[in-house]
Amino acid sequence: MKRLTTTLAAVGALLAIVGFGPDRLAHAQPSKGAPAAYERVREVMNDRFKDMKLAGDPDKDFAALLIAHHEDLIFLARTQLEHGADEQLRQVAQKIIDEQQKQISELKEWQVRNRQADYRAKADQPPHGSGPLDRSGVSAPAPQAQAAPAQPAVQPAAANLPTVSGTVEKVDTGASKITLDHGPIPNLNMDAMTMVFRVQDPALLQGVKAGDKVQFQADRVNGQLSVVKIDTGSGQSAPARAAAQPAAASNLPTVSGTVEKVDTAQGKITLDHGPIPNLNMDAMTMVFRAQDPAVLKGVKAGDKVQFQADRVNGQISVVTIRKGR
Numbered sequence: 001m002k003r004l005t006t007t008l009a010a011v012g013a014l015l016a017i018v019g020f021g022p023d024r025l026a027h028a029q030p031s032k033g034a035p036a037a038y039e040r041v042r043e044v045m046n047d048r049f050k051d052m053k054l055a056g057d058p059d060k061d062f063a064a065l066l067i068a069h070h071e072d073l074i075f076l077a078r079t080q081l082e083h084g085a086d087e088q089l090r091q092v093a094q095k096i097i098d099e100q101q102k103q104i105s106e107l108k109e110w111q112v113r114n115r116q117a118d119y120r121a122k123a124d125q126p127p128h129g130s131g132p133l134d135r136s137g138v139s140a141p142a143p144q145a146q147a148a149p150a151q152p153a154v155q156p157a158a159a160n161l162p163t164v165s166g167t168v169e170k171v172d173t174g175a176s177k178i179t180l181d182h183g184p185i186p187n188l189n190m191d192a193m194t195m196v197f198r199v200q201d202p203a204l205l206q207g208v209k210a211g212d213k214v215q216f217q218a219d220r221v222n223g224q225l226s227v228v229k230i231d232t233g234s235g236q237s238a239p240a241r242a243a244a245q246p247a248a249a250s251n252l253p254t255v256s257g258t259v260e261k262v263d264t265a266q267g268k269i270t271l272d273h274g275p276i277p278n279l280n281m282d283a284m285t286m287v288f289r290a291q292d293p294a295v296l297k298g299v300k301a302g303d304k305v306q307f308q309a310d311r312v313n314g315q316i317s318v319v320t321i322r323k324g325r
Contacts (some may be wrong), residue, residue: 018051024194024277033083033260033270033272033284033285034084035080036284036285036286037082037083037284037285037286037287038079038083039267039284040079040284040286041075041076041079042305044072044075045072045075045076049065049068049223052064052065052068053198056117056305058158059114060111060114063110063111063114064111065099066103066107067104067107067108070100070101070103070104071100071104073096073100074096074097074100074101074104076093076096076101077093077094077096077097078093079093080093080171081093081094081097082270082287084233088098091207100195101179101194101195101196103194104193104195105195108190108193108195108225109224109225112188112189112190112220112225114191116220129276141176151316161187161217161218161229162185162187162217162218162298163185163215163216163217163227164182164183164184164185164215164217164218165182165183165213165214165215165313166180166181166182166183166213166214166215167180167181167182167211167212167213167214168180168208168209168210168211168212168214169181169194170196171203171205171208171209171210173202173205176199176202176205177196177197177198177199177232178196178197178199178200178205178208178227179194179195179196179197180194180195180197180214180227181193181194181217182194182195182216182313183313184313185218187218187219188218188220188225192313192315195225197218197225197226197227198224198225198226198227199226199230200221200226200227200228201228203229204229204230205230208230208232209231211265212232213232214231214232215230215231216229216230216231217229217230229265237251252278252308252309252320253276253277253278253308253318254277254306254307254308254312255273255274255275255276255306255308255309256273256274256304256305256306257271257272257273257274257304257305257306257307258271258272258273258302258303258304258305259271259299259300259301259303259305260272260285260301261301261306262296262300262301264293264296264297267287267289267290267293267296268287268288268290269287269288269290269296269299269318269321270285270286270287270288271285271288271305271318272285272287273285273286273307278309278311279309279310279311279316281285281316288309288316288317288318289312289315289316289317289318290318290321291312291317291318291319292319295318295320295321296318296321298323299321299323303323304323304324305321305322305324306321306322306324307320307321307322308320308321
């Protein structure tokens with residue numbers, strides 16, 4: 001009874017924060033796949049921190065744990081945008097995504113900078129192990145001041161940089177920035193993610209708009225992660241796609257499912273599906289990207305389909321789909 005009372009009190013507090021009562025809540029019409037989607041969110045959020053391996057460096061562990069926390073919040077917020085109906089909560093979810101993504105970008109920049117051979121902490125930064133809880137009645141040794149060396153202007157050689165596939169999420173020409181949902185960037189040791197980049201030359205953003213599929217190169221320029229080359233044409237797209245191919249379709253299991261929703265503009269499809277062995281995924285309703293948006297042609301909500309899915313550039317994607325059992 002005490003646990004039930006506590007739970008009801010927490011729900012009441014949440015309703016008070018977002019500014020509506022139970023009568024307003026009753027009008028929300030969640031999508032059919034919401035329970036399974038939120039179960040997936042809870043599973044991911046519970047498992048992420050348990051599975052993380054700490055480096056033993058307080059700065060690195062703080063950054064890694066904080067990034068995981070921000071990514072969990074984004075995952076939760078995107079699930080709300082996909083399944084939730086209340087407009088106020090959808091606005092809250094979008095605000096969470098915008099704010100958390102900015103902080104992730106800052107932390108990722110620090111992680112890349114920290115891996116550079118010439119990285120230095122603040123000149124007056126005490127060494128690890130000299131914090132208040134690490135002292136046992138002995139004064140910490142005086143930190144040695146060490147001035148960071150001047151950073152020379154860096155002009156990366158584009159010929160030596162890998163070309164990466166991505167989708168433009170946002171273009172800010174005034175600030176010379178671009179937000180890209182991209183694959184792994186090997187030279188920066190960066191995983192697939194969505195991140196805000198500066199552009200080395202603002203002219204690179206001319207003709208680039210949200211939704212464009214692009215090929216780009218990125219590197220650290222004057223201490224900042226920057227796009228040094230970007231191509232919206234079809235000239236380079238084929239080789240990049242070939243590098244992003246998942247396992248051969250003949251090696252992937254075929255799964256039965258029912259189409260809940262098709263979003264051709266975003267290249268996404270929502271499927272109520274059975275277990276997917278190669279992804280270690282249980283039966284649920286989930287939103288997938290389409291590796292090739294063309295596979296969504298002729299597919300509509302309510303269709304019974306057979307499909308294959310795999311992880312492509314770090315994202316779970318449908319690679320083949322056909323109607324019928």
